[in-house]
Amino acid sequence: MRLVAFNYIFDKDNILRIRFELDRGQVLSFVAQLECLFEDSGWLPVIRYDTAHGFAHRDTMRTNEETEKTEIPVRNYKEGLNYAIDDIKANWQTYRWRYEEWLKK
Known part of the structure; x- marks a missing residue:
């Protein structure tokens, strides 16, 4: 089994963290998380x-x-990992904006 972990950096305030376990080409588990830096709150998932x-x-x-x-x-899970990465890459700005709006409430 092999653990793979890396970051995809959108800009200095927005990062996609990716981690997954592989065994003979099969994804056994994964996490893909958008983390954003907010002025008053620090880094948040x-x-x-x-x-x-x-x-x-x-x-x-x-x-x-x-x-x-x-x-x-x-x-x-391999399909799920790809789905997750594609979705976050395509929509990270929307997800960030929505969270910023929630922070204002």
């Missing part, structure tokens, strides 16, 4: 895709410490 609880899902973090969990429609 905003969106996280992972395989905790035995299924691939997205956790939408909210400022009131609640997390919304949504199962993602994938056949396997």
